[in-house]
Each structure stands twice: as C-alpha cells, then as structure tokens.
Amino acid sequence: MDILFDPNINRLSNMELCRLYMDEFIKSKERAMMLDGEAYYRVDNPEIMSRKMYRYQENKGTGAIEKIEDKAKPNNKRAHGFMHVLIEDKVNYLLSKQYTLACKGADDYLKLVQDTIGKMFQEKRLMKLGVKSSNGGISWLHPYINEDGAFKTMIIPPEQGIPLWHDNDHEELDGFIYFYDLEMIEGKEQKTITRVELWLPDGVAYYISDSEGEGWDLKLDSERYLNAVSEDGEIIEHFVAGGTPNVWEKVPFIPFKNNDYELSDLKFIKSLIDAYDKSRSNVANIFDEVSSTIFALKGYGGEDLGQFMRDLNYFRAISIDADESAGVEAINSSLDITALKEDFEALKKDIYDFGQGVDKNSDKLGNSPSGIALKFIYSGLDLKCNRMENAFKEGLEQLFWFVNRYLELTGKGSYFEKEIDITFNRDIAINESQAITDCQNSVGIISDETIMENHPWTKSVKEEKKRMEEQEKEREEREKTVTDMLSENGAPGLEGDDT
Structure with a gap:
C-alpha cells in the first residue's frame, strides 16, 4: 500500500x-x-497454530456430505x-x-x-x-x-x-x-x-x-x-x-x-516455513494415530467407521456379524522416513538460502573454517x-x-551544518588464530591503528589506544624510577659514580 x-x-x-x-x-x-x-x-x-482438523460425513436428513471439525483427531501444531x-x-x-x-x-x-x-x-x-x-x-x-x-x-x-x-x-x-x-x-x-x-x-x-x-x-x-x-x-x-x-x-x-x-x-520464506511446519506436524499426527495400520472390515456390525475406531481404541476389541465371511484384516502401512527426512532437509536448506541466513548446523561450516570459507558462508547475510x-x-x-x-x-548552539559519518561495526565470524597471525604479519606494512581495528580482541579502538598510551606511560615511569634509583646508589657507568 x-x-x-x-x-x-x-x-x-x-x-x-x-x-x-x-x-x-x-x-x-x-x-x-x-x-x-x-x-x-x-x-x-498463524498458519499452523490456527489449523483445525476436519472429517466428512453424510447428513442423514439431507444426504449431503458435510465438512465437520473433528476435535478427536490428532492435531499437532509444531511451529x-x-x-x-x-x-x-x-x-x-x-x-x-x-x-x-x-x-x-x-x-x-x-x-x-x-x-x-x-x-x-x-x-x-x-x-x-x-x-x-x-x-x-x-x-x-x-x-x-x-x-x-x-x-x-x-x-x-x-x-x-x-x-x-x-x-x-x-x-x-x-x-x-x-x-x-x-x-x-x-x-x-x-x-x-x-x-x-x-x-x-x-x-x-x-x-x-x-x-x-x-x-x-x-x-x-x-x-x-x-x-x-x-x-x-x-x-x-x-x-x-x-x-x-x-x-x-x-x-x-x-x-x-x-x-x-x-x-x-x-515475505521471502513464509510459504517454506508453513510447508515445514505442516509437514512436521502431519508426521507427528500419523505417529499419534493408529493409522500406521489399515483395517479391512467384513461383516462389521457397528454403525460407522468412527464407532469402529472408538471401540478399537477403548475396548481393544470390536464386534462383528455372525457370518462365515465376517472378519477384520489388518494391513500394515509404513512411513518412508528417508523420503520425509530428505524433504525436511530440502525445505530447511531453502529457508536459509532464501532467507539469506547461516545454518550453523550445516556441514559447510566444518570444525574450523578458513577466513575465505567464512566469507562465502556469510555472503548472503552480508x-x-x-x-x-x-x-x-x-x-x-x-x-x-x-x-x-x-x-x-535549548540554547546549546546551532550545528545543522555538521555532518556525522556513521560506521556500523559488524560482529563478523572469523578464524581468530588466523586473524591474530595476519595482524602480526602486517606490522610495518600498514598502520598500527588499522591493525588494531582488525584484531579480534579489540572492542573499541579509541579505548584500546587509550589503554596502550597509559601502559606506555607506566612503562616509562618504571624505567625512570629504576634509572633514578641506580643513579642515587652510584651504579657503575651512571652519573654520580665515583669509581
């Protein structure tokens, strides 16, 4: 709009x-x-959380087939x-x-x-x-x-x-x-x-x-x-x-x-997430039902299939007509787990690909990916x-x-002519050991400040420079103190030595 x-x-x-x-x-x-x-x-x-399960049955008065919500049917909602x-x-x-x-x-x-x-x-x-x-x-x-x-x-x-x-x-x-x-x-x-x-x-x-x-x-x-x-x-x-x-x-x-x-x-992944949610929820529904077995009924004396399933689940038994041909035959069906797993993995890959994310469980990451590999893996997110x-x-x-x-x-001045440069510092995944080695190898080739900016342990360049200046100042003061002490005690080769 x-x-x-x-x-x-x-x-x-x-x-x-x-x-x-x-x-x-x-x-x-x-x-x-x-x-x-x-x-x-x-x-x-919403697509999976608002889902309802239905059954179709004949209206005995009109003969029309009606769609009715079935609250007894398993309805797993795996978001x-x-x-x-x-x-x-x-x-x-x-x-x-x-x-x-x-x-x-x-x-x-x-x-x-x-x-x-x-x-x-x-x-x-x-x-x-x-x-x-x-x-x-x-x-x-x-x-x-x-x-x-x-x-x-x-x-x-x-x-x-x-x-x-x-x-x-x-x-x-x-x-x-x-x-x-x-x-x-x-x-x-x-x-x-x-x-x-x-x-x-x-x-x-x-x-x-x-x-x-x-x-x-x-x-x-x-x-x-x-x-x-x-x-x-x-x-x-x-x-x-x-x-x-x-x-x-x-x-x-x-x-x-x-x-x-x-x-x-x-916008780019909604249909894929919905498909993943629905597929995983359907599999859970199948496991919750007795639907891994299909029953062939002959001479069943109940009113309908709904009564058959209720009797079977509750009494663990059913009644059949007194007929030689009457009986119940169980036909087992099985899920193709391999095909389902492949479908789940394909959907998951599509979600991360089209969502431009990084699947941290992906085999691509390995144990310790190099800097080039990490850049490739994070290219979509970048x-x-x-x-x-x-x-x-x-x-x-x-x-x-x-x-x-x-x-x-508030009377603190007019600054509309000032321009502020903004830099976002990304939390980039890196191979830390490699990055430190690269920093050491860059000494004398590029400025110390650039090396400091790219060192993985640096949180703030400004704060780090301040700490290094304080550290250098403390070192110089310690050296001066030692020099003064040696000079006062008449150390050889120093001013004040009577030797």
Whole structure:
C-alpha cells in the first residue's frame, strides 16, 4: 500500500483524513504481513497454530456430505522458529557492536549528540528497531521532549503507524497517523478505546474513538487539550520547551527501513516455513494415530467407521456379524522416513538460502573454517545486512537533525551544518588464530591503528589506544624510577659514580 498525501484529499477535515487512511491501512495486505512477521518472530506461526482438523460425513436428513471439525483427531501444531533465528542472527551481526560516529574537528559536538541520544540508545532502541523493521518491513522512531525538557525517543510498531508520504520514493513525510488501543475502566465495565494522533510539521491533533470499523467514530481527545495552545482549536504544539509551546518544523517520525522496498524478511520464506511446519506436524499426527495400520472390515456390525475406531481404541476389541465371511484384516502401512527426512532437509536448506541466513548446523561450516570459507558462508547475510545498513544510516542522519533542533531550542548552539559519518561495526565470524597471525604479519606494512581495528580482541579502538598510551606511560615511569634509583646508589657507568 502506497499512501501519498494528496492535496485533493486534503480538502477533507483532519478527522475525515484519519478515517479514510485508517480504513485503507487496516484492511491492507501490507499490515497483514506486518502482523504475521511479528507472530512468526514470536513462533506463533498463524498458519499452523490456527489449523483445525476436519472429517466428512453424510447428513442423514439431507444426504449431503458435510465438512465437520473433528476435535478427536490428532492435531499437532509444531511451529518452528526459523524467523526468530534468522532475525536474531541478522540484528546481532549488524547492530550488536557499538557503532562509530565521526565528525572532523568537532569532538565536543559529537559528545553533545551522544549525551542527548543516551548511552543505552543502541542496546534499547537500535537493536529493537532492527527486529521491528525485519518483521514489518519498516519501523518508526518518534523523538519527543518530555515534561522535564529532556530529549527522548520512542519506537512505534509498524502496524500502528500510517506514513503520509510526500513522494513516491518515500523520502519525505507530509504527515503521520499514529493509532493504538487502550484498555479503560468505565464505571464497572472494561472497554477498549482507540487513540489517534495526526502529526504534521506545524503541530499535532489528538482524537479518540470508542468503535472500530469503517467510519471510526472519532472525536477530539479532550484530555490532551487541557493546557495546550491552539490557534484553530485542533492542531496544537508538538511540545513545550522552557515553558514555551513549540514545534519541530518537521514530522517527528523517523523511518528505519528493512530494505528499499520496505518488505518484511518473512515475505521471502513464509510459504517454506508453513510447508515445514505442516509437514512436521502431519508426521507427528500419523505417529499419534493408529493409522500406521489399515483395517479391512467384513461383516462389521457397528454403525460407522468412527464407532469402529472408538471401540478399537477403548475396548481393544470390536464386534462383528455372525457370518462365515465376517472378519477384520489388518494391513500394515509404513512411513518412508528417508523420503520425509530428505524433504525436511530440502525445505530447511531453502529457508536459509532464501532467507539469506547461516545454518550453523550445516556441514559447510566444518570444525574450523578458513577466513575465505567464512566469507562465502556469510555472503548472503552480508548482502541482506547491506540493505538494512544503508537504510539505518539514513534513519540515524534524520535522528541527528532532531538532535540538532533540540540543541538549538535549548540554547546549546546551532550545528545543522555538521555532518556525522556513521560506521556500523559488524560482529563478523572469523578464524581468530588466523586473524591474530595476519595482524602480526602486517606490522610495518600498514598502520598500527588499522591493525588494531582488525584484531579480534579489540572492542573499541579509541579505548584500546587509550589503554596502550597509559601502559606506555607506566612503562616509562618504571624505567625512570629504576634509572633514578641506580643513579642515587652510584651504579657503575651512571652519573654520580665515583669509581
């Protein structure tokens, strides 16, 4: 679904706009995929978890064949966490290590930015954004200023946000609709209400709805307007800073895209995961049933096959007609385990191949793969991470704009002309012994700093350089102390020696 902010549609009131866009978004395939992505990540795979077993029987009144749910039939629901594993590997590979920010000749500015964003931004926000965007194709970060005047950020789930794009490339926002449900107690009853927020560059409007569906019975959320400053009674300021109402001058929602097409990782492997879940669950059902044996009935005196299976399972016996030809013959059937295993392995391989992940149980990894082999094995994951890395850099650049706006509003200076270079440090799998040997062999060929960056034990080049400088300083002080002691004691060959 591609929602652009059409000037012609904009002739509608803000409430009507929200109703129109929400009706379209709620029913869209894109939102359905967002919800499925979250469910598969949590291993609540809807395709298998919602499966029911049926039987067909004749309606004795009409003679028609009816499909009836059979709750007595085994219905194993084996949901497999491929989506969870693939996304955890991807997010940890790209985002778990501290990213590096650089701004030439502006260390003080960088410190202001990092202090404003907060130390826990990467662990609490960036990695969660990575998971959400992988599940839903896109995730949203909402910068805001709290009651204490501090800069904060909040993650908006993709299924709760409707971007009103200015362009087809989805690079600029004209508006954003954020909606979410709240459980409330009204009198003695518990009810669900929907809060709707329409964010524009020059302000925000707050609505509330008691009903869901086409039309959305929206009305102004009176609680939000108690202390607000509004010129038209509906659009109010974004925040209050230093006791003064103000606005960001941009829509304060930042997209963090999974890829250029804003597609969920589930899109590429959903049918394969569903096939794997269904196949494994069916095999479990077969093992749970007495269906490894087929019975040929002759002169069976029961009413139907259902009664036959109930009598057999409960009494371990059945009654047959008093006829010479009557009897029960068991015909054994067996599962082709080899064929099933081959099918499972083929599906599993396809899931990792098309999901661009790394199957850590694969024979390709071996005991100690070389650096070249590891690069080949991780090539698919690298390509997938490249798309996310580019999109996340754009997201961080937009975040820095809001940080600059905050610094300007709080009187800490104007830094909009500053450009920050962002480097994501991937948690690359390496052959550690080989990497250390390569570093030793590179001494004198490349700079010590480059060697330090590529050493597997280096967590932070800046911190490591600081430690080495301190270590060198301590060594020099020890040498100086020893020299001074020898000099005072008149050691041979040193100043002060009377020999």
